[in-house]
Amino acid sequence: MASIAFEGLTKRFGTTDVVRGIDLAVPSGAFLSLLGPSGCGKSTLLRMLAGLEDPSEGRILFDGEVVNDVPPGRRDIAMVFQSYALYPHMTVAQNIAYPLRKRGVKRAERDAAVARVAAMLQLDALLARRPRELSGGQQQRVALGRALVRDPRIFLLDEPLSNLDATLRSLMRSELVALHRRIGRTMVYVTHDQLEAMTMSTHVAVIDGGVLQQFGSPADVYRRPANRMVAGFIGTPAMAFLDGVVAAGRLLVAGEVVAATGAADGAVTVGVRAEDVTIGDGGIAARVSHVEAVGHETLVTLEGGFGRVTARAAADCALVPGDAAAWAARAERLHLFDDRSGVRLDAPCSPVRGPTPRDEQHDG
Amino acid sequence: MKGRLARWGWSLFAWGLILLVAAPLVWMVATSLKPEDEVFSLEPALLPEEPTLEHYATLLTETGFAGYFANSATIATATTVVVVGLAVLGAFSLARFRYRGRETIASAVLLCYMLPSVVLIIPLYLMMVKLGLANTIASLVIAYTSFALPYALWLLRTFMAAIPAEIEQAALIDGASRMGAFFDVLLPQALPGIISTALFTFILAWNEYLFALVLVNADDVRPLTTGVMTMLVSGFNIEWSLLMAASVMMSVPLIIILAFLQGYLVKGFGAGAVKG
Numbered sequence: 165m166a167s168i169a170f171e172g173l174t175k176r177f178g179t180t181d182v183v184r185g186i187d188l189a190v191p192s193g194a195f196l197s198l199l200g201p202s203g204c205g206k207s208t209l210l211r212m213l214a215g216l217e218d219p220s221e222g223r224i225l226f227d228g229e230v231v232n233d234v235p236p237g238r239r240d241i242a243m244v245f246q247s248y249a250l251y252p253h254m255t256v257a258q259n260i261a262y263p264l265r266k267r268g269v270k271r272a273e274r275d276a277a278v279a280r281v282a283a284m285l286q287l288d289a290l291l292a293r294r295p296r297e298l299s300g301g302q303q304q305r306v307a308l309g310r311a312l313v314r315d316p317r318i319f320l321l322d323e324p325l326s327n328l329d330a331t332l333r334s335l336m337r338s339e340l341v342a343l344h345r346r347i348g349r350t351m352v353y354v355t356h357d358q359l360e361a362m363t364m365s366t367h368v369a370v371i372d373g374g375v376l377q378q379f380g381s382p383a384d385v386y387r388r389p390a391n392r393m394v395a396g397f398i399g400t401p402a403m404a405f406l407d408g409v410v411a412a413g414r415l416l417v418a419g420e421v422v423a424a425t426g427a428a429d430g431a432v433t434v435g436v437r438a439e440d441v442t443i444g445d446g447g448i449a450a451r452v453s454h455v456e457a458v459g460h461e462t463l464v465t466l467e468g469g470f471g472r473v474t475a476r477a478a479a480d481c482a483l484v485p486g487d488a489a490a491w492a493a494r495a496e497r498l499h500l501f502d503d504r505s506g507v508r509l510d511a512p513c514s515p516v517r518g519p520t521p522r523d524e525q526h527d528g
Numbered sequence: 529m530k531g532r533l534a535r536w537g538w539s540l541f542a543w544g545l546i547l548l549v550a551a552p553l554v555w556m557v558a559t560s561l562k563p564e565d566e567v568f569s570l571e572p573a574l575l576p577e578e579p580t581l582e583h584y585a586t587l588l589t590e591t592g593f594a595g596y597f598a599n600s601a602t603i604a605t606a607t608t609v610v611v612v613g614l615a616v617l618g619a620f621s622l623a624r625f626r627y628r629g630r631e632t633i634a635s636a637v638l639l640c641y642m643l644p645s646v647v648l649i650i651p652l653y654l655m656m657v658k659l660g661l662a663n664t665i666a667s668l669v670i671a672y673t674s675f676a677l678p679y680a681l682w683l684l685r686t687f688m689a690a691i692p693a694e695i696e697q698a699a700l701i702d703g704a705s706r707m708g709a710f711f712d713v714l715l716p717q718a719l720p721g722i723i724s725t726a727l728f729t730f731i732l733a734w735n736e737y738l739f740a741l742v743l744v745n746a747d748d749v750r751p752l753t754t755g756v757m758t759m760l761v762s763g764f765n766i767e768w769s770l771l772m773a774a775s776v777m778m779s780v781p782l783i784i785i786l787a788f789l790q791g792y793l794v795k796g797f798g799a800g801a802v803k804g
Contacts, residue, residue: 216697237703249698253716262712266703310702 166226166240166317166350167192168213173222175208175374182208184374185222190367192227195344197361198354200371201397207322209371210354214243214320226318237266242311243320246327248303250295250310257282257291260309267314281309301332312347319351325360337364358398362386370394392506395435395499401463403499404473408434415498415513418470420448423495427511435499438463441475443483447492452483466491553779560584560772567769583773592747593774596755601781603665603751604733607672611680611729614673616722619684620710624693634685641678648674649742656743663746671739676729683728687721688714723792731782752778 169189175182183205190196198206211217213224215236223230231239242263250259257278264274282288285305295303304324311319321340325333341364344351355361361368362382370377370385370393378390389395395403408417410432415423417434443464450468462481465474466489475491483489495516500509554574559567560583562576587593622634652671653662661667691714699709715722737753744750750758756774760767 214697214701216700236697236700237705239701241701243698243701245694245698247692247694249692249694251695251699251713262699263702266699266708310698314702 167228168194168196168318168350168352169223169225169228170209171223171225173209173212173224174220175205175212175217176220182374183212183219186371186374186376188369188376188379190350192350193348194367195341195351195353195365196367196369197365198352198369198371199358199361199397200356200377202356204371205374206354206356206371210243210320210322210352213318213352214241215239239318240316241318241320242314242316244304244307244311244322244324246323248295248307248324248327250303250306252295255292255294256287256298256306256309259295259306260287260313263310263314277313281313284312285309300327300329301336304328304336312343315347315349317349319349321351321353323354323356326355326357340364359400362398370397372397388508389435389499390508392433392435392501395501395508399437401438401474404436404438404471405501406434406436406471406473407503408432408500410500414516415500418448418468421516422448422493423498423513424516425500425511425513427500427509431503432509433501433503433506435501436473436493437497437499438474438476440494440497441466441473441491442493443475443477443481443489443491445490447490449488449490452485452487452489455481455483455485464489556772556775559768560776562769564769583769584777587770587773587777591759591770592755593752593759593777595748596750596752596759597777599665599749599755600734600751600753600778603668603672604730606665606669607676607733608726608730610669610673611676612722612726614677615680615684615725616715616718618681619688620714622681622685623688624696634682637678637681641675641682645675646738649739652739653742663744663749665749667743668733668736668740668749668751671743672729672733672736676732680725680729683725684718684721688718691717720792723789727785727789727792730785734778734782 167190170186173186174184186209198209200206208217212219215231215234219232224232226239251262254262260278260281261274264277269277278291279288282291285308287302287305287309290298290302290306295306298306304327307324324340325336328336337360340353344364353360353364362385365382367379368382368385369379370390372393378385378394380388385394386398389398389403392405396405406417408415408422408431410416410425410427410429412429413424413426414421415425415427415432415434422434443466448468448470450466450470450473452464453467453472454465456463456465457479459479461479462477462483463474464477464481464483465472473491473493477483495513498513500511500513501507502509558574558576561579561581563578563580563582566573566576566578622630622637648671652674656662656664656667656670661670695713695717696709699713700706704712735753736751737757740751740754744754747755747758752774756771756778760771760774
């Protein structure tokens with residue numbers, strides 16, 4: 165087990181900064197997800213952790229010790245690659261035994277360890293096969309087995325589930341979480357799938373353009389996104405962003421007062437999540453542009469002078485595209501962002517008390 | 529209907545091609561088995577009436593054929609070992625390491641390959657004389673290496689570049705050293721490419737004539753190609769029967785090797801064709 169820390173970590177390829185000055189630290193036993201769109205630098209970050217890339221600047225620490233110059237084989241880590249990177253000419257048993265063989269573990273001990281891991285991952289029947297004779301899910305388990313056999317202090321996983329079909333993916337997701345709970349090792353998990361990051365991690369680092377956007381618990385990142393990028397990246401359907409104005413402690417969207425707020429006067433960006441929108445009689449007038457019945461609920465997209473929001477409605481919602489509707493959002497759940505920098509404004513919103521919004525506007 | 533006709537047409541065309549290529553070989557084998565009088569018969573027959581192995585016996589017992597054969601085998605084997613050894617390491621470097629001038633080196637290698645080898649004969653000969661290697665087997669090994677190596681490097685580099693780097697990286701993380709990852713993981717993956725490179729080199733060295741003619745002038749180091757020619761072909765006479773028997777025996781090693789390793793050869797050339 166080991167804690168991990170990055171200090172001012174930067175990676176440059178030629179003149180391009182792929183990773184820019186990342187600082188973060190997770191305690192021993194954490195499940196850290198590096199989350200971001202493709203090309204954001206998360207894989208490079210993981211490869212630096214593994215020792216496959218040298219940082220251009222900054223330090224990487226395991227348990228407080230700088231490991232920048234420690235070669236991959238001596239970092240006491242295991243890695244599962246997105247492509248699995250199994251050794252094609254070796255059998256499943258030889259693949260799993262390889263890390264032990266390279267560390268001079270005796271044959272009998274090796275066989276016992278392989279048997280133990282194979283039993284855990286239900287690979288017993290496949291030990292004599294070669295990787296190309298296995299399905300994607302089986303290959304993935306072999307890759308995991310090769311990582312598990314040695315009991316390293318840190319596990320690195322580079323989008324290990326992205327090549328699996330949806331059913332298998334959700335199964336492996338819960339198996340990985342159970343595995344993490346059981347062995348208690350520090351895990352670093354790279355993904356572009358926010359659902360994976362949210363459901364599996366103890367810590368999430370959202371990365372975009374090589375820069376750490378936010379670091380916190382999954383709940384933190386969801387409830388208090390640090391900026392528009394994080395807010396828009398996390399949550400399905402994506403958060404809607406509307407132009408708003410703050411005037412005298414009131415937040416207005418499309419001329420309607422939607423909340424009281426402590427933010428300073430001026431233009432702001434208002435973020436609204438679908439589950440916080442209710443469609444009813446009062447509120448901002450809109451037209452239904454799109455209805456998606458997902459089964460247990462219906463996603464209704466509304467358009468109007470304010471822009472576009474999506475609402476989570478009941479499964480039996482009868483709205484059809486073209487209908488007129490009005491919507492309101494729970495004021496205390498609105499997110500305010502600086503309209504230029506996109507940074508979160510730490511001013512809570514609250515429902516407007518007393519007069520109805522319409523009267524309020526006349527007063528203002 | 530039309531499809532069947534086209535298929536017949538293609539079959540006919542293919543068999544025609546095979547006949548064209550195979551006919552001289554069949555003639556060669558047939559002639560080597562005919563007694564002298566049948567060879568010069570005014571009514572030539574394809575198949576010998578009284579097959580005989582006397583020409584083979586003559587070649588092996590009364591001429592220097594066995595010596596030439598041994599020389600050729602030595603030269604081709606040595607060239608193959610040297611070329612494959614150097615090319616595997618060089619290609620690994622060109623395919624996997626990042627350093628200044630890597631692409632320049634790769635292009636220079638290709639440029640060397642494009643140079644017609646004829647222009648190298650005289651300089652090489654003079655160098656061999658200076659080095660005291662003229663008329664030695666080593667001189668031929670060096671000469672063949674000089675033009676087999678660029679191609680081998682290029683072929684193997686393409687082959688290795690097509691092998692995902694991630695499996696080597698996985699080996700590094702699993703505790704292998706750089707060379708350990710090379711031997712444990714890359715080499716087995718590159719084996720088809722290595723075998724086809726070795727075959728290519730061996731065939732080239734085995735069949736080479738021009739350099740052997742110029743660089744070697746002593747009978748005890750001559751390879752088969754020039755040895756057989758000087759022995760059996762003169763201005764006055766060509767020993768057809770012996771020549772054909774010699775040709776058959778020269779082809780046998782290649783045919784045996786190719787029969788066993790044909791699969792690898794096709795694979796290797798395929799890889800070379802994908803990426804230039």
